[in-house]
Amino acid sequence: xxxxxxxxxxxxxxxxxxxxxxxxxxxxxxxxxxxxxxxxxxxxxxxxxxxxxxxxxxxxxxxxxxxxxxxxxxxxxxxxxxxxxxxxxxxxxxxxxxxxxxxxxxxxxxxxxxxxxxxxxxxxxxxxxxxxxxxxxxxxxxxxxxxxxxxxxxxxxxxxxxxxxxxxxxxxxxxxxxxxxxxxxxxxxxxxxxxxxxxxxxxxxxxxxxxxxxxxxxxxxxxxxxxxxxxxxxxxxxxxxxxxxxxxxxxxxxxxxxxxxxxxxxxxxxxxxxxxxxxxxxxxxxxxxxxxxxxxxxxxxxxxxxxxxxxxxxxxxxxxxxxxxxxxxxxxxxxxxxxxxxxxxxxxxxxxxxxxxxxxxxxxxxxxxxxxxxxxxxxxxxxxxxxxxxxxxxxxxxxxxxxxxxxxxxxxxxxxxxxxxxxxxxxxxxxxxxxxxxxxxxxxxxxxxxxxxxxxxxxxxxxxxxxxxxxxxxxxxxxxxxxxxxxxxxxxxxxxxxxxxxxxxxxxxxxxxxxxxxxxxxxxxxxxxxxxxxxxxxxxxxxxxxxxxxxxxxxxxxxxxxxxxxxxxxxxxxxxxxxxxxxxxxxxxxxxxxxxxxxxxxxxxxxxxxxxxxxxxxxxxxxxxxxxxxxxxxxxxxxxxxxxxxxxxxxxxx
Numbered sequence: 001x002x003x004x005x006x007x008x009x010x011x012x013x014x015x016x017x018x019x020x021x022x023x024x025x026x027x028x029x030x031x032x033x034x035x036x037x038x039x040x041x042x043x044x045x046x047x048x049x050x051x052x053x054x055x056x057x058x059x060x061x062x063x064x065x066x067x068x069x070x071x072x073x074x075x076x077x078x079x080x081x082x083x084x085x086x087x088x089x090x091x092x093x094x095x096x097x098x099x100x101x102x103x104x105x106x107x108x109x110x111x112x113x114x115x116x117x118x119x120x121x122x123x124x125x126x127x128x129x130x131x132x133x134x135x136x137x138x139x140x141x142x143x144x145x146x147x148x149x150x151x152x153x154x155x156x157x158x159x160x161x162x163x164x165x166x167x168x169x170x171x172x173x174x175x176x177x178x179x180x181x182x183x184x185x186x187x188x189x190x191x192x193x194x195x196x197x198x199x200x201x202x203x204x205x206x207x208x209x210x211x212x213x214x215x216x217x218x219x220x221x222x223x224x225x226x227x228x229x230x231x232x233x234x235x236x237x238x239x240x241x242x243x244x245x246x247x248x249x250x251x252x253x254x255x256x257x258x259x260x261x262x263x264x265x266x267x268x269x270x271x272x273x274x275x276x277x278x279x280x281x282x283x284x285x286x287x288x289x290x291x292x293x294x295x296x297x298x299x300x301x302x303x304x305x306x307x308x309x310x311x312x313x314x315x316x317x318x319x320x321x322x323x324x325x326x327x328x329x330x331x332x333x334x335x336x337x338x339x340x341x342x343x344x345x346x347x348x349x350x351x352x353x354x355x356x357x358x359x360x361x362x363x364x365x366x367x368x369x370x371x372x373x374x375x376x377x378x379x380x381x382x383x384x385x386x387x388x389x390x391x392x393x394x395x396x397x398x399x400x401x402x403x404x405x406x407x408x409x410x411x412x413x414x415x416x417x418x419x420x421x422x423x424x425x426x427x428x429x430x431x432x433x434x435x436x437x438x439x440x441x442x443x444x445x446x447x448x449x450x451x452x453x454x455x456x457x458x459x460x461x462x463x464x465x466x467x468x469x470x471x472x473x474x475x476x477x478x479x480x481x482x483x484x485x486x487x488x489x490x491x492x493x494x495x496x497x498x499x500x501x502x503x504x505x506x507x508x509x510x511x512x513x514x515x516x517x518x519x520x521x522x523x524x525x526x527x528x529x530x531x532x533x534x535x536x537x538x539x540x541x542x543x544x545x546x547x548x549x550x551x552x553x554x555x556x557x558x559x560x561x562x563x564x565x566x567x568x569x570x571x572x573x574x575x576x577x578x579x580x581x582x583x584x585x586x587x588x589x590x591x592x593x594x595x596x597x598x599x600x601x602x603x604x605x606x607x608x609x610x611x612x613x614x615x616x617x618x619x620x621x622x623x624x625x626x627x628x629x630x631x632x633x634x635x636x637x638x639x640x641x642x643x644x645x646x647x648x649x650x651x652x653x654x
Contacts, residue, residue, distance in 0.1 A: 021062075022185060023071040023103045027091060028111030029123060030077030031447050033139035036169035036456070037111060037178070038074040051099060056090045058102075065183045071103070079119070081126040095130045107133035107185045114144040114151050114166075115218050115448075121206045125195035128162070133188045135163040135181055142168050143448065149218035159212045161191030170453045221448040224319075228446075231323050241327055244320075245415070248311055250408035252304050252384075259303035264572065267296040285488055286481070295477050296559070298552045301385040306465050308381060312349075313460035317452030326446065337426055341371040345422055348378035349415070351464070352614045355380075356621055366434040372618060373631050374426030376609050379418035381468070382551040386605050387414055389555050393574045394598045417606060425634075468552075479549045480556045483542065486520035487561060515561065516583050525584075534604065534643045535597035537582055547610040554605070596650040600643040608639035 026041075028034040042061025051058045059074040075094060076087035083089035090099070097104035110127050112120035128134055138153055157164035165181050167174030181188075195205050231237045271292045278284040315321055328342045341362060348355030355375040359368045379387075391410045399406030492514060494504040502513045515521060523545065524538030531541050539561050547554035555573075562576035580592040609615065609632045618628040 018069050021069040021071050022106045023073060024182060024185065025073045025075055025094060025105040025108045026111065027075040027078065027095070027108060027123075027127065028137075029079050029113065029116075029120065032077075032111050032113040032116075032120070033167075033169050034074065034077065034111040037109075037137060037139070037167065037175075038072060039459070040167075040169055040172060040175045041072050041179070041182075051090055051094075051102065056086050063179070063182065065179055068183065070182055070185075073102075073105070078123065080123060095127065095132065105132060107135070107188065109135055109137050109182075111137045111139055114138050114140045115147065115149065117151065117215060118206055118210065121209060122202065124160075125202055125205065128160075128191060128195050129197060131190075131194065133185060133190070135165070135185075135188055136160065137178060138164060138166045139169060141166045142173075143450075144218050147218035147221055148216070150214070150216040152213050155213040156209075156215075159209050161189055163188050170456060224448045227449055228323070231320070232326060237323070237327050241324055244315070246404075246412050248412075250404055250412075251311065252307055252408070252411065254405060254408070256303040256307050260300050263300050263302065267292060267300065271296075282488075286484060291477065291481065295473075295480055295556060298385055298476055298556045301388055301552075301555075302465070302469070304384060304388065305381055305468055306461060308384065309464050310457070310461045313457045314452060316460065317450065317457055319447045319449045322446045332423070334423075334427075337367055337371060337423075337430065341367065341426065344371050345375050345378050345419065348375040348380060348422070349418075351380050351382065352376045352378070352611065353617045356614070356617050359621070366430065369433060369622070369627060370426045370430040372621065373429045373627065373634075374422040374424075376611075376614055376631065376635065377418055377422040377425055377607065379415045379606070380551075381464070382611065383418075383605055385552050385555045386547075387411060387602065389558070389574060390598050390602050390605075393578060393593060394595060394602070414602065414606060421607065475550050476553055476556055479546050479553045480560055483520060483546055483553075483557050484560060486523070487515045487518045487542075489519060490517075492517075512583075532585075533647075534600045534640070535592075535594065535647055536601065537580075537587075537592050539580070540592070540597075540601065544604075544608075544610070547605075548612055550613070551605065551610045554610070595654050596647045599650045600647040603646040604639045604643040606639070607635055607642050609635040 026034055026038055038059070038061065041063045056076055061072045061074070063070045063072050073094070075091050078088040078091040080088060081092040081095065083092050093099050094102065095105065095108065108127055108130075110120075110124050112124060124134075124136065136156070138151065138156070141151065141153075144151055151166075153164045153166045163181055165174060165177050167178055169175070196202050231240060271288050274284055274288040274292065278287060315324075325342045332342050341359075344355045344359045344362070352375055355378065356372050359371045359375070362368045362371060388411075391407050391414075395406045395410050397407070401409050492500075492510075497504045497510060497513065500513065502509050504510060520542050521538055524541040527541050527545070528536075528538050531544070536544070539558070542561070543554040543557040546557040558577060559573040562573050562580075577593050582588050582590050582592060615628045615632055618631060619625055622628065
């Protein structure tokens, strides 16, 4: 099949097609390769949002072929157009052109998995019944051949009466033919007779299609079966799951350390250059303490975040994550939840926001609320910089537990604590809101084990890391600058300093006095009575307030204030914090960051909902402020109580 010239689908610099451009919908079942095709057609110029009046995510992009732009709408994954979930309801409404504010489709590309063609034909039949220009994109033909199956796409096209093209999206095979097909969408043939609507007749229609094309089902994947005998074993599989998770956190501390040291050295050099070449003290403070000292304290954790998402991407790409969900289904059922809730909680280990959004796939509204109130307790990536800093202060670097790093073990226990707490919270909410105890059956497709491609893993690793860096360059930067201003002003004249008994020539004394009498100090001291029982002084309180914008801000705030307290001290933030003492009150002169205080602060961040973005997305998903308010309130109370208990126990033990 010839391909047109100038067929780059990536050339368009935006994700918005020109008004009046043809709109093609990309539909199919989950795990069928639909997302890979979308990326091949649109590049990474995608626009994400929500469908009007709903909470289901919407992704659109532009494919440019020659001088023509085609809008590509990546529909949510669906098994049927007789919806049982919000995602499937949106797909059905989109194909019926009943979504207000969304352009009606000019044509539909139905993605079908060659290894599961029978199931794919059922969704295709329901799509053809909409009587829209339709083409079929067959994926996984290489997988089908490897497993001894066969499929004649030409015969399939003749049997269906619609165009069919075969692609291996991850390797780019067949994408040229697909682009050519898109360019001829107005000429797509239509079936002379639409598929039946009756369930029994539809099953017969599928059988007749498969028989007429001589389709050979793939053999069971022997490699997958052999591996699953071990990984899905109720005993060995569970042991391996916890070993994988344990080694995961060991790797975060050991593999990322050299890169973190390099970033830390670079930031130290950059701060020194600012001190040397910027003579204006206010500008030097803004650049050195406000920007480099604040944001830099967070950027040093980028290697660990990159590594975390790399490992998660690899585990997902090879097919292990679905196995983990299967293994945890029984555990989730003990919390009164179905296995789909584990998918949401697993997503929350990256960020609570996609975890909350993932609850859309849970049919029961009460289960959705219970899961939604539990998933923010799962340890998200935003907590990672906080945990790394505090664990580094609590556990000496040389500490070993057998062959394992003591810090790695501590991180594993914190993540385990988050998972257990999330399930416990969901169980309590479920007991309160739903006393029926009825669980819907859990269904989850398990893909065969595959060798991941470099491109797919790279995208899965880089996209969330890019989001983190974007946050560091916007929210964290803005917050740290505000906190720098609050800790710097009002500035004192030499006469005022002398009157207060501070030598104006002593930079360290001046910095300490200025910060202790700053606007931030006033705010921190105002809330100090609430947190003093936990061992938190006003500087820690300011970091807690700042972390409401983003949890990572706590690290940048502490690093910023540590630098401002002693500008001449170039040692690491943890070492500076370790020398902090109370500046006033009955504890004046006593060490702030004792082991008990560090434990309390770790537990506070483990349980508190220190993220307004999570609160906002929860409000959007529930349609009101009731449940977000409950979540924020109960998590704050739980955080305070657990931190208080942790401090008491630590003081008794140490």
